[in-house]
Amino acid sequence: MIRDVDVAVIGGGSAGLAAAVMAARQGARVMLFERQGFLGGMGTASLVHTFCGLYLLKSGPVAELANPGFPSEMAERMMASTGLGPIRMGRLDVLPQHPVDFVRIADELVKAESSLVVQWHTEVIGVRKNQGRWEIDWSCRGSLGKASTTVIVDASGDAVTAPWIGAAHEVAPRLQRPAYVFGIQGVKAFPDERRLQLAGMLVEGIRTGVLSKAALGLSFRPSGRPGELFGTLDLAGEEGGSIYDPLDPVGLSALEAEGRRVASGALACLREMAPEWSAAFISQWPARAGIRESRRWVGRACLTGAQIEAGTRFADEIGLATWPMEHRENVRGPKWHFPVEDRPTGIPLDCLRIPDHDNLFVAGRCISVDHEAQASIRVMGTCFVTGEAAGVAAAIKAGGGDPTASAVRRIPGHGNFSQAL
Template sequence: MKSARETFDVAVIGGGSAGLAAAVTAARQGARTLLIERHGYLGGMGTASLVHSFCGLYLLRDEPGAVLANPGFASEMAERMIAATGIGPVRMGRVDVLPQHPVEFVRIADELISAEPMIELRLHSEVTSISRESDWNIGISGRSGAQSLTARALVDASGDATAAAMLGLDSAMVDAPRLQRPAYVFGVHRPGGLLGDSERLETAGLITEGIREGCVPRDAMGLTFRSSGRDSEIFGTLDLSGGENYDPFDARCLTQLEILGRSIAAKTVAWLAGKSVIWNGSYVSQWPVRAGVRESRRWIGEYVLTGSDLLAGNRFEDEVALATWPMEFRETARGPKLRFPKENQPAGIPLRCLKPVGMDGLFVAGRCISADHEAQASIRVMGTCFATGEAAGRAAASFRHP
């Protein structure tokens, strides 16, 4: 353990979409910034969980033509990803999404961090304690041992409102039956690459046949496949049910889910490869580092964004970002249910949603901002997380003690 306690202007917990945006923004404002991430690379759901689309970047529109909703970091990430993959926004029903490749996301994140001398990145590090004197005292731990740090301002971009739990502050989480189901995404080598419409139909029929014959798990019924943008590579996506006792914080529960996801994926791909020439030679080529948790604990801030706000397209004087993704409910493993705002109007996200009640110098970003269960079904997507992360990083960099 180091004897000297390092001091920073801003500390950011979590290096996912929101945490990356917060750290880069704070550093660009001149703040000496610490970014703490438990995995070996940044990107969160977009890399460790292989979620391969940036949702929430674009305004909802009936007519074709994607229009970026939030200038700044979100738009910068869109430009960087398009340059990396050569793929622009794709229309899917009533929404526009930007395909992204997790490998490119990791590279872009590394480049962004390396370009900012005011950022110190700590990968393979877990936050173990948080307390407050005049500054924030933060304990982190890795294989080399424990270390204590201080920061003037703190950003919780953990996705799980980690700081709320450690500080004993109020937070909210719906009961397990209503929690959004976790996603399980995996890579597949398929010599034919992208599936055409007729191949998708044949694949769906084969999965149904496999379930009926007892060769494929019933949970594979909702499995979908999408192109990765690379030759001979596609991604498979499952929604795992989790059951009535699903707990996104319980290691035993998460362990069972990870094993279940791998089992479903492996058995399904093996069945397809053995039954159809369009799948001949296919195999699972990549597992995620972890299943994609869509919802857990949320902060209670100075304002709680609601589903009613989103449906009405409410705007606020202190808004720092726009929420443009429909409320996407995945409370079961039977696929999404979408609720769209009136006349496709975006809702504002006020700065008050990023400020916990009665706690100065602490800001939140990403899927754990102050929102109810319904609103969280919209704001949790990566495009919106980039925007709230940028806002939190700017607010943290400008914070001064009263």
């Protein structure tokens, strides 16, 4: 059976979730394809546990949401679920989020939309155009199926549709490095100041040859739940012996194995050296390593790092990017580039559109930007923004309307959007 829908969303990470829910709320019949058995992508499968990019960059005492609509709704739902509000990290406000809460919130959001069908455990394996509509091939554990849709939203993170339809795409020569995040329990106390000594113990482990130098990319953060921490390990991605390629299964496989090996070694080391870690254990592996950057679309417009640095605004913007450019091109910690006067940057709708195809929109970390700007727009708070806009634009297009930026901005739930801009 070929299922016939108005909007097909490829990928159920933060952008795909936003796109599918918002398209359904406009009345479109939506199908969402996701390879895991749950939604949330980087925020669930890869255990990334802060929403970055939700708040305006400013030095005031109170964190101020940058975008109304779906990003603000997600912030509210997450705060209600965890009981935690935004926290200040240096100059930045972030919202702690828990992957377990995110999965459940996503379940509730999709269940509320009767015109949205989520197909989990499914990889889209091909897309082609047929008489103006898109035909999608999918695979689920050896079962092959097809869907037909008026509009596609590619929220795959890796621009998977681009090569299939012969559309322009690119992979930057110097990619942001991946992160391997894992859950830890059994740590008796984790006072802030102790982080520095734990870091010293890891270096000691490297000195004595117990740990590999890869452990230098490791840091810890409380999950917000009693007795639970997350470890985040920045990896070079070149563990397989070749240059980092997030689209190569051999390299990705080596990356996963190396993440687990370094994490296990670091835990063993800290159990020996830190008394309060003597009973600590790794309680959760991610479903997959966190990929920060891979293949991107080349769209009708390309947002650049220079535009983010200047805080450029656009007539056809659909929301605001507020996260500074956070470069992680090596495993020596982040390198930050802040915009002048901490200004937000508009995201043009044309960065979500591609040449030659009116009925395909892109969302999330693979929208049309350059490598510098991607270091800002890849974060989940901003993926909610581009996902929402792509979903609304897709529903307008599927309904025969003209998906202009002002039409996308005028949707219900965006009461004070014009003021926010």
